[in-house]
Amino acid sequence: MDNLTGILIVACIFVGLPWVIMHYITKWKTAATITTDDEALLEELYQLAKRLDERMDTVERLVASDNPDFQPPRLQHDRSIDNVPLRELEEMLAEKKGERA
Structure with a gap:
């Protein structure tokens, strides 16, 4: 034993x-x-943020065209430094999609 x-x-x-x-x-x-559902939600939120940023740029341009003294608090529309975080995120998303293929 x-x-x-x-x-x-x-x-x-x-x-x-x-x-x-x-x-x-x-x-x-x-x-x-991160799950695939989480990835889909993040992608959707990113697209929404991008659309809202474009809308904000449009509103600032419209107000600036009506009032020449208006100085928007954000950076000017389509300046390269303003879109650096978006480009970095787009590059990460492209790499992620490339890994899946």
Whole structure:
């Protein structure tokens, strides 16, 4: 009976314990990733933000055309420095789509 107990203890230490550890490591890694639903929601929110930015530019141009003294608080329409974050995000989205293909 002592040999059986020793074999069981060794099996638990060298087989069971690493299996449990690897199992939960895998669970933690999969839980930390973004789901496809989350990606779709982020894409939709990005498109909405882009449309709102374009609308805001249009409103600022219309007000500026009616009132020459108007100085918009935001950066001027279509200045390259104003659109840097959008370009970076578009590049990331393009890379992500390229990985899927």
